[in-house]
Amino acid sequence: MSESMDARMRDEIDDQVAEAFDAYLADRLAEPGPLRASLARRRSTGLVLGTVALGALATALAPDGSAAVCWIWGAIAVTDLAWLLTGHRG
Known part of the structure; x- marks a missing residue:
């Protein structure tokens, strides 16, 4: 019960x-912000969504308490912010 x-x-x-x-x-x-601005300019969000999907997969496969997960998500955050802020078109 x-x-x-x-x-x-x-x-x-x-x-x-x-x-x-x-x-x-x-x-x-x-x-207002970089995400909304990127969506307003109709920029491709494929890289951002792809990195988040890969991060979720890596998190699911990583052993519990793995420090690698922190490094993976840190790299994803840096990559995605750089992509959103530099104005790349996809």
């Missing part, structure tokens, strides 16, 4: 976190 309640609570929390994240993203996209 306790395990099913824990599973239901985790599902409810996951739903609430997803809703809050969606609202946060909607607010962030409404604000």
